[in-house]
Amino acid sequence: MAEKILMKGNEAIAYGAIRCGADGYFGYPITPQSEVMETLMEEKPWETTGMVVLQAESETSSINMVYGGACTGKKVMTSSSSLGISLMAEGLSYLAGAELPCVIVNVMRGGPGLGTIQPSQADYFQAVKGGGHGDYKMIVLAPASAQDMYDFVGLGFDLAFKYRTPAMILSDGVIGQMMEKVELGEQKPRRTDAEIAEQCPWAVVGKPADRKRNVITSLALESPVQEAHNIKLQAKYKEIEEKEVLYSTYRTEDAEHLFVAYGSIARICETAVDIARENGYKVGLLRPITLYPYPTKQIQELLPQLKSVMAVEMSAGQMVEDVRLAVEGKVPVNFHGRMGGMIPSPDEIYEAFVKSINK
Amino acid sequence: MDIKDIIKPENKVYAKTPVLTDNILHYCPGCTHGTVHKIIAEVIEEMGIQDKTIGISPVGCSVFAYNYIDIDWEQAAHGRAPALATATKRLNPSKYVFTYQGDGDLASIGTAEVMHACNRGENIVIIFINNAIYGMTGGQMAPTTLLGQVTATTPYGRDAKLNGFPMKITELLAQLEGTCYVTRQSAQNPAAVRKTKKAIRKAFENSMMGKGTSFVEVVGTCNSGWKLSPVKANKWMEENMFPFYPLGDMKDR
Numbered sequence: 001m002a003e004k005i006l007m008k009g010n011e012a013i014a015y016g017a018i019r020c021g022a023d024g025y026f027g028y029p030i031t032p033q034s035e036v037m038e039t040l041m042e043e044k045p046w047e048t049t050g051m052v053v054l055q056a057e058s059e060t061s062s063i064n065m066v067y068g069g070a071c072t073g074k075k076v077m078t079s080s081s082s083l084g085i086s087l088m089a090e091g092l093s094y095l096a097g098a099e100l101p102c103v104i105v106n107v108m109r110g111g112p113g114l115g116t117i118q119p120s121q122a123d124y125f126q127a128v129k130g131g132g133h134g135d136y137k138m139i140v141l142a143p144a145s146a147q148d149m150y151d152f153v154g155l156g157f158d159l160a161f162k163y164r165t166p167a168m169i170l171s172d173g174v175i176g177q178m179m180e181k182v183e184l185g186e187q188k189p190r191r192t193d194a195e196i197a198e199q200c201p202w203a204v205v206g207k208p209a210d211r212k213r214n215v216i217t218s219l220a221l222e223s224p225v226q227e228a229h230n231i232k233l234q235a236k237y238k239e240i241e242e243k244e245v246l247y248s249t250y251r252t253e254d255a256e257h258l259f260v261a262y263g264s265i266a267r268i269c270e271t272a273v274d275i276a277r278e279n280g281y282k283v284g285l286l287r288p289i290t291l292y293p294y295p296t297k298q299i300q301e302l303l304p305q306l307k308s309v310m311a312v313e314m315s316a317g318q319m320v321e322d323v324r325l326a327v328e329g330k331v332p333v334n335f336h337g338r339m340g341g342m343i344p345s346p347d348e349i350y351e352a353f354v355k356s357i358n359k
Numbered sequence: 360m361d362i363k364d365i366i367k368p369e370n371k372v373y374a375k376t377p378v379l380t381d382n383i384l385h386y387c388p389g390c391t392h393g394t395v396h397k398i399i400a401e402v403i404e405e406m407g408i409q410d411k412t413i414g415i416s417p418v419g420c421s422v423f424a425y426n427y428i429d430i431d432w433e434q435a436a437h438g439r440a441p442a443l444a445t446a447t448k449r450l451n452p453s454k455y456v457f458t459y460q461g462d463g464d465l466a467s468i469g470t471a472e473v474m475h476a477c478n479r480g481e482n483i484v485i486i487f488i489n490n491a492i493y494g495m496t497g498g499q500m501a502p503t504t505l506l507g508q509v510t511a512t513t514p515y516g517r518d519a520k521l522n523g524f525p526m527k528i529t530e531l532l533a534q535l536e537g538t539c540y541v542t543r544q545s546a547q548n549p550a551a552v553r554k555t556k557k558a559i560r561k562a563f564e565n566s567m568m569g570k571g572t573s574f575v576e577v578v579g580t581c582n583s584g585w586k587l588s589p590v591k592a593n594k595w596m597e598e599n600m601f602p603f604y605p606l607g608d609m610k611d612r
Binding site for chain 1: 409410411412413415416422425429430431432433434435436439442443444445446447449450451454471472474475
């Protein structure tokens with residue numbers, strides 16, 4: 001029988017990392033995600049799977065440790081929260097530019113600045129639209145449960161290695177801190193050095209006599225070379241957009257109104273959908289699981305049956321811009337958001353919905 | 360005697376190490392980087408570790424070190440090489456891992472990374488080229504620029520009140536428990552080259568003994584930045600740099 005354990009979302013990240021065969025975790029303490037590294041240190045995976053765990057001197061250093069580890073073809077990751085991710089922005093851009101696979105977890109808290117340690121979804125733009133400099137994208141996964149936190153570490157690595165690009169798990173303080181039952185999978189072995197050399201011929205592992213040296217760099221001073229690299233990256237992102245969209249729906253079959261929400265808010269919106277249905281409104285929910293690539297087509301496919309769409313977020317309205325791009329003005333797009341660590345209740349969302357369609 | 364009679368294998372007294380590529384160096388004539396690159400390549404060849412060595416290049420003139428030493432390389436963001444080296448070595452303990460960094464990269468923007476890598480006693484080699492100036496960006500003040508030294512951003516000479524003092528980062532790192540070998544060398548003549556080569560070889564050997572971090576500073580010249588001929592730059596270095604940055608081992612255990 002599968003192991004089911006009650007744990008926090010943050011702890012699930014740690015167990016997900018160990019069980020999927022991650023090689024290294026490098027992090028720096030920050031609320032509300034410190035349990036990730038605490039759990040790893042308590043579990044001591046270096047004694048079992050051989051996984052390296054290290055507390056860095058800053059987020060700047062931890063993301064660059066990730067860069068160094070990823071250069072060698074290892075499965076490496078870090079986690080942080082909002083302002084810590086801002087500090088990592090340079091490294092994220094380098095990782096994307098150098099086409100390095102890795103997993104970054106952001107357990108979002110309210111900002112701007114030092115902000116609050118309470119949950120937020122105000123880093124959507126940072127995660128999905130860039131955050132660092134230059135034309136790049138990261139695959140962005142949005143967990144809505146502790147189980148998702150566990151599962152998405154392995155999924156994140158699979159996608160990151162498939163496309164040689166960083167993958168971010170964009171979570172929030174609710175998912176990180178709440179305790180739920182998590183079903184643990186089998187322990188997967190870490191890849192051997194021979195497997196890495198075979199599967200990652202680009203990896204920096206020491207140059208044998210029979211191949212050219214491997215150099216991991218994001219530098220191309222000659223403009224035609226840099227543009228060719230940019231074109232290659234954009235082609236990769238296009239392929240990701242075509243193949244890797246993940247989403248789920250709730251009661252959308254006959255829906256006339258659609259909520260769009262991700263992460264913890266998607267969970268709350270399910271209850272709001274039920275309340276609306278009890279009051280005679282045919283409402284459904286679309287939950288993007290990948291925020292990049294965004295389920296644009298999936299929203300568009302529902303449009304013929306819809307009278308309105310409402311995005312709900314713990315932000316001033318960030319993802320709603322991608323909803324508007326998908327809807328292209330065909331039906332009204334409304335928005336309900338809370339900020340500063342405030343979490344909307346199902347009743348509040350329902351009332352905002354009723355108000356939005358009667359304005 | 361015909362030249363063909365002279366160029367024979369039995370008359371060979373010197374050959375370029377095969378660990379150096381045939382790429383044409385982009386460094387200015389007289390620059391110390393080329394000399395230190397050759398020293399590192401020779402050490403790698405002599406130790407027979409070309410397939411086990413991972414280099415980490417910085418941001419600055421020596422960002423392109425990967426074009427010249429024929430090993431696997433990682434190119435780091437400005438100042439972050441010791442963080443890359445930390446993870447690279449911990450995840451690949453059987454590899455020789457070294458960073459190659461200039462004074463702006465290591466002693467200014469990368470101060471935190473080098474301090475903490477050394478303090479943790481990472482089993483890596485850090486090679487620090489100190490020429491007291493930013494070369495690649497066009498000769499601005501570095502943390503190691505001497506008082507009174509004229510640079511693009513200290514056009515009237517470095518003034519302690521305005522610009523602070525030159526930083527002896529190598530002395531600082533020698534104080535940390537995590538370092539096992541800290542030395543300052545130079546490469547302006549054959550005797551200095553031999554000493555530097557010995558130091559770099561020792562540093563590479565240390566990195567497999569679990570003793571901690573080995574740190575080799577090489578005081579060098581930037582004749583373009585200093586606006587001196589190569590010969591005059593060497594003289595200026597000996598007269599001005601060496602009194603403030605004295606050569607020799609600071610720590611060896």
